[in-house]
Amino acid sequence: MTSIERAKPADRAAIETLLVAADLPLIGLELAIATAVVARDGDNVVGCAAVEPYGSAGLLRSVAVTKTLRGTGLGRRLVAEAEAFAAESGIETLFLLTESAEDWFPRLGYEASTRNAVPATLAASPEFTDACPNSAAVFRKTIATGWRSRR
Ligand SMILES: CC(C)(COP(=O)(O)OP(=O)(O)OC[C@H]1O[C@@H](n2cnc3c(N)ncnc32)[C@H](O)[C@@H]1OP(=O)(O)O)[C@@H](O)C(=O)NCCC(=O)NCCS
Numbered sequence: 001m002t003s004i005e006r007a008k009p010a011d012r013a014a015i016e017t018l019l020v021a022a023d024l025p026l027i028g029l030e031l032a033i034a035t036a037v038v039a040r041d042g043d044n045v046v047g048c049a050a051v052e053p054y055g056s057a058g059l060l061r062s063v064a065v066t067k068t069l070r071g072t073g074l075g076r077r078l079v080a081e082a083e084a085f086a087a088e089s090g091i092e093t094l095f096l097l098t099e100s101a102e103d104w105f106p107r108l109g110y111e112a113s114t115r116n117a118v119p120a121t122l123a124a125s126p127e128f129t130d131a132c133p134n135s136a137a138v139f140r141k142t143i144a145t146g147w148r149s150r151r
Contacts, residue, residue, distance in 0.1 A: 028126030
């Protein structure tokens with residue numbers, strides 16, 4: 001049985017291995033590791049997702065599932081858990097950049113957006129400025145409303 005849980009500091013190397021295998025950037029990962037979630041199958045980390053916090057906005061990044069377990073629902077579960085932790089920490093809107101999953105994120109409720117709609121602090125993040133080309137698609141999703149997250 002694969003469980004989804006908060007990442008531990010010791011998971012960092014396994015997360016990096018997953019990201020490299022999925023051709024996703026490592027740059028800025030240290031900004032997201034505290035809120036990362038992993039899929040754990042026994043002792044093995046088989047999936048991950050992370051959120052970089054920027055006030056009430058967050059950058060969903062590093063969503064990856066090991067190749068042999070793709071298509072089993074892990075990606076969806078990882079994103080749902082990352083969204084839940086982000087909402088708990090006061091994030092209301094998640095943004096993401098992708099060059100490889102433009103047809104997948106809309107299935108999880110993400111809407112196409114633009115770089116101009118991204119808050120300035122988030123647009124200055126390493127993933128936006130250094131890792132992803134301007135051609136990467138931008139998506140956004142409201143995960144909590146202000147009144148609810150402040151209760
Ligand atoms: C994108 C990714 C995380 C999805 O994980 P997953 O565990 O396979 O996803 P799920 O099992 O929840 O969903 C599977 C469904 O999504 C579809 N899907 C998976 N990846 C997709 C993609 N990149 N584009 C479009 N559809 C995709 C599958 O075909 C499957 O469709 P079905 O339900 O109609 O059969 C995984 O494919 C992956 O690690 N890709 C490489 C890294 C990446 O591109 N990450 C996203 C950018 S951060």
